[in-house]
Amino acid sequence: MSGPEAKEKHDSQMPRGSQAVFGYSTVAADEKPQLVQDHFSSSARRYDLMNTFMSLGVHHRWRRIAIKMMGLKEGDHVLDVCGGTADLAILAGKVIGPKGRVTLYDFNRDMMEAGKPKVARASLSDRIRYIQGDAQEISLPSGRFDAAMVGFGIRNLTDPNRGFVEMHRVLKPGGTLMCLEFSTPTSAWFRKLYDLHSFLYMPLVMRTLGRSMPSYTYLPESIRTFPLPDELSATLEGIGFTDVTYKRLTNGISVVHVGRKK
Numbered sequence: 060m061s062g063p064e065a066k067e068k069h070d071s072q073m074p075r076g077s078q079a080v081f082g083y084s085t086v087a088a089d090e091k092p093q094l095v096q097d098h099f100s101s102s103a104r105r106y107d108l109m110n111t112f113m114s115l116g117v118h119h120r121w122r123r124i125a126i127k128m129m130g131l132k133e134g135d136h137v138l139d140v141c142g143g144t145a146d147l148a149i150l151a152g153k154v155i156g157p158k159g160r161v162t163l164y165d166f167n168r169d170m171m172e173a174g175k176p177k178v179a180r181a182s183l184s185d186r187i188r189y190i191q192g193d194a195q196e197i198s199l200p201s202g203r204f205d206a207a208m209v210g211f212g213i214r215n216l217t218d219p220n221r222g223f224v225e226m227h228r229v230l231k232p233g234g235t236l237m238c239l240e241f242s243t244p245t246s247a248w249f250r251k252l253y254d255l256h257s258f259l260y261m262p263l264v265m266r267t268l269g270r271s272m273p274s275y276t277y278l279p280e281s282i283r284t285f286p287l288p289d290e291l292s293a294t295l296e297g298i299g300f301t302d303v304t305y306k307r308l309t310n311g312i313s314v315v316h317v318g319r320k321k
């Protein structure tokens with residue numbers, strides 16, 4: 060997909076006036092945060108299991124590749140925006156060593172609580188700290204972090220660009236940005252297969268494991284309204300990131316973007 064079609068897709072994710080995109084629906088912008096909170100509160104306890112079933116386990120590999128692309132160093136301070144149940148925080152925590160720190164920033168307490176036993180099992184509780192807050196207004200000073208990452212989170216924001224602007228603000232000059240997000244497979248036959256997976260298999264997993272979830276189609280719908288990789292690169296460059304590159308994973312089901320604050 061390219062040109063006007065891609066542009067239309069990109070624009071569809073952007074908030075229009077006081078409206079926001081929620082899956083394929085448009086909702087009042089001030090309603091979206093509560094809808095997103097309800098979605099994650101209802102799935103927090105089974106989020107990891109659902110992830111593994113829905114991605115058939117591949118998400119672990121995607122995360123390892125994404126962390127490797129960040130080029131983290133020992134002692135780095137890393138911000139994990141929309142950090143949820145801490146899968147990326149744990150991987151980063153192992154690389155940065157005992158002198159490094161990960162700050163996991165998420166507005167949903169249930170998701171953060173669900174991840175804490177995993178962090179303890181990985182013996183990383185002293186390296187990972189938690190802050191509950193909105194990624195669109197990060198309550199931390201500017202220029203503090205060596206790296207900022209967001210995994211499968213940015214598309215949930217009412218204004219994703221605002222989240223990237225905030226990540227840019229809290230990075231030190233030269234700091235690294237990483238965004239791991241679902242996207243659209245590149246080959247037509249794979250896209251058809253992925254549609255079946257998204258709209259038949261994924262809702263089935265959610266119905267079975269996340270029985271009280273308010274929406275079974277929010278996840279696949281929100282993926283399909285998110286900007287394509289080139290569009291997202293352009294957005295990141297517009298915000299002030301440089302050396303922006305991306306890598307498609309599993310035929311483009313997921314994409315890792317990395318960039319650097321000038």
Ligand SMILES: C[S@@+](CC[C@H](N)C(=O)[O-])C[C@H]1O[C@@H](n2cnc3c(N)ncnc32)[C@H](O)[C@@H]1O
Nearest residue numbers: 141142143165166167170193194210211212215
């Ligand atoms: C799909 S989960 C991803 C969790 C984790 N990063 C991962 O890789 O598994 C999305 C997370 O984003 C969080 N989130 C959504 N909107 C947010 C916002 N405006 N501010 C902070 N966190 C938000 C949710 O609470 C949820 O934990």
